[in-house]
Amino acid sequence: MAVNEFELITKIxxxxxxxxxxxxxxxxxxxxxxxxxxxxxWSTAEDAVQEAFIQAFRSIKSFKDGxxxxxxxxxxxxxxxxxxxxxxxxxxxxIPNTEENPHLAFSPEDQTLVNxxxxxxxxxxxxxxxxxxxxxxxKYLSGLTEKExxxxxxxPQSTVKSRLYTARxxxxxxxxxxxxxxxxx
Numbered sequence: 001m002a003v004n005e006f007e008l009i010t011k012i013x014x015x016x017x018x019x020x021x022x023x024x025x026x027x028x029x030x031x032x033x034x035x036x037x038x039x040x041x042w043s044t045a046e047d048a049v050q051e052a053f054i055q056a057f058r059s060i061k062s063f064k065d066g067x068x069x070x071x072x073x074x075x076x077x078x079x080x081x082x083x084x085x086x087x088x089x090x091x092x093x094x095i096p097n098t099e100e101n102p103h104l105a106f107s108p109e110d111q112t113l114v115n116x117x118x119x120x121x122x123x124x125x126x127x128x129x130x131x132x133x134x135x136x137x138x139k140y141l142s143g144l145t146e147k148e149x150x151x152x153x154x155x156p157q158s159t160v161k162s163r164l165y166t167a168r169x170x171x172x173x174x175x176x177x178x179x180x181x182x183x184x185x
Contacts, residue, residue: 005069012060020057023069028053030070030142031077037125037137038081048081055080071148074138078152124174132167135160 005026011019028049035045035052056076063072125133138144138152146164150157 006066009060009063009065009069012057013063024053027070027073031073034074034077034137034142035081037133037141038078039085040126044084045081048084049077051084052077052080068148070142071144071152074142074144074148075152078134120175120178121171124171124178127174128167128170132163132170135163136167136171139164 005023008019008023012023031049031052032042032045035048036042039045039048052073056073059076063069125136128136134153135149138149139146144152146157146160149160153160
């Protein structure tokens with residue numbers, strides 16, 4: 001029996017640990033991917049997400065009923081990831097594309113293909129400045145709406161649209177250049 005997220009949140013507020021586990025399972029993989037795009041390291045991303053879940057569950061009483069959990073939690077993940085990245089100073093040029101993502105259910109062969117195909121995209125996203133990178137990550141990797149992104153980043157929705165447009169144009173330019181370079185090799 002599938003229980004909706006609003007019911008799970010209500011049960012969590014009442015202290016139901018099983019509901020905590022369900023929310024955790026529903027959001028952990030996407031949260032780790034989001035944190036990874038900020039920290040550039042799987043272990044650091046997992047640590048950030050663990051801390052984010054702890055904070056979320058401790059702060060759940062302040063969570064407004066009727067609100068979506070994902071945008072609220074994404075904001076916590078972003079803040080924890082930034083804090084941990086700054087604390088441990090993970091090198092922003094570090095791109096471990098050969099490292100397997102333990103949060104994807106792919107075979108090793110599929111993981112290798114994903115790593116090869118996503119290498120250019122990841123590198124292009126990584127080259128964006130933070131104000132353009134975060135909206136792209138939240139929109140296309142976390143699946144948030146523009147309205148939810150605006151809430152998470154505390155900026156107007158029109159600014160989100162503008163930053164997404166600019167980021168997409170920069171990614172298009174970078175990927176086109178990378179493709180031309182690959183074909184010329």
